[in-house]
Amino acid sequence: MLKSKVVTIQRHIVEQERLHPGATGDFTGLLWDLTIAAKTISREVNKAGLVDILGVTGENNVHGEIVKKLDVYANEKICKSMEHGGHLCIMASEENKDIIPIPDEFPKGKYVLIFDPLDGSSNIDANACIGTIFSVYRRKTTGSMITQEDCLRKGTEQVAAGYIIYGSSTMMVYTTGQGVYGFTLDPSIGEFLLSHENIRIPSKGKIYSINEGNANTWDEGTKKYIAYLKESDSLTERPYSLRYIGSLVADFHRNLLYGGIFLYPADNRDPNKPKAKLRLLYEAAPLAFIIEQAGGMASTGKERILDIQATELHQKVPVIIGSKEDVLLYEKFFNQK
Numbered sequence: 001m002l003k004s005k006v007v008t009i010q011r012h013i014v015e016q017e018r019l020h021p022g023a024t025g026d027f028t029g030l031l032w033d034l035t036i037a038a039k040t041i042s043r044e045v046n047k048a049g050l051v052d053i054l055g056v057t058g059e060n061n062v063h064g065e066i067v068k069k070l071d072v073y074a075n076e077k078i079c080k081s082m083e084h085g086g087h088l089c090i091m092a093s094e095e096n097k098d099i100i101p102i103p104d105e106f107p108k109g110k111y112v113l114i115f116d117p118l119d120g121s122s123n124i125d126a127n128a129c130i131g132t133i134f135s136v137y138r139r140k141t142t143g144s145m146i147t148q149e150d151c152l153r154k155g156t157e158q159v160a161a162g163y164i165i166y167g168s169s170t171m172m173v174y175t176t177g178q179g180v181y182g183f184t185l186d187p188s189i190g191e192f193l194l195s196h197e198n199i200r201i202p203s204k205g206k207i208y209s210i211n212e213g214n215a216n217t218w219d220e221g222t223k224k225y226i227a228y229l230k231e232s233d234s235l236t237e238r239p240y241s242l243r244y245i246g247s248l249v250a251d252f253h254r255n256l257l258y259g260g261i262f263l264y265p266a267d268n269r270d271p272n273k274p275k276a277k278l279r280l281l282y283e284a285a286p287l288a289f290i291i292e293q294a295g296g297m298a299s300t301g302k303e304r305i306l307d308i309q310a311t312e313l314h315q316k317v318p319v320i321i322g323s324k325e326d327v328l329l330y331e332k333f334f335n336q337k
């Protein structure tokens with residue numbers, strides 16, 4: 001049977017905008033530009049095996065990790081698609097050490113875009129899922145100088161966040177604080193179509209996602225929590241199943257739909273200097289906004305991720321994110337003395 005109402009992402013964005021009386025259309029334009037970049041990156045990701053774009057560029061990004069060519073491509077594509085629209089005043093990317101100003105020749109807008117152009121890039125050569133994560137803030141400073149201050153924010157100040165997942169199909173999932181919506185790209189018409197309306201994460205899952213290879217670096221609370229998940233108890237539906245792709249977007253997306261918990265705790269080998277891996281502005285805060293909008297939770301173990309004020313562009317935090325009951329229980333283990 002034919003569905004009576006096919007909603008393209010553009011229609012959805014416009015309809016959402018109508019809910020806000022004084023809206024200027026600026027934000028709609030911003031998201032629209034982003035979908036164009038997403039479609040182009042999706043095309044490149046899909047044909048990556050066919051052209052000579054795979055492999056390492058030989059350069060390291062600011063985190064000292066090897067950058068794949070597709071990271072560079074996605075980064076440039078997003079910058080170029082977003083800089084001229086007049087919606088943004090500044091950008092920041094996981095791949096750039098410093099903020100990305102809008103070139104002088106283009107008008108400046110009132111929004112700030114922060115993004116991880118290609119997440120899970122170690123999976124590119126294996127044809128596994130990768131993604132793009134984005135986060136939008138309103139400009140904070142006033143006057144002609146637009147500075148890093150506009151990017152150093154608290155997650156609660158986000159006006160939108162989302163991701164694009166390049167999987168067996170390409171999807172865009174986003175929130176503007178009115179629930180979480182998912183759109184699947186129909187490649188035959190080049191449109192994202194509404195496929196997941198008002199996504200809610202189950203309050204408890206049966207899946208945990210963590211890099212177990214790091215087990216000896218975990219704090220005691222995390223060790224005990226993971227051991228607990230592996231015990232058998234039919235009442236609490238244990239043992240949980242381990243699912244770990246190593247692409248945050250892909251692990252997050254699966255757990256969002258099925259329920260469960262993703263954990264990237266700090267390396268605690270030196271308890272006085274715990275070392276986190278995931279980035280607050282590019283990864284943790286946007287996904288935290290989405291999960292809360294879907295009824296889930298995101299925590300470092302000690303505090304709500306959305307409450308953390310960024311003090312550095314490339315600040316890293318522990319990330320425990322997923323179904324509410326699972327994250328709450330983790331916090332109990334983590335904070336047990």
Ligand code: AHG
Nearest residue numbers: 118119120121122211246247248249
């Ligand atoms: P990126 O590809 O943007 O650098 O991010 C990689 C991140 C994230 O996608 C994933 O969850 C995590 O790194 C995996 O890390 P491990 O390989 O240490 O498990």
Ligand code: MN
Nearest residue numbers: 116118119120
């Ligand atoms: Mn990433």
Ligand code: MN
Nearest residue numbers: 094116118119
């Ligand atoms: Mn990345």
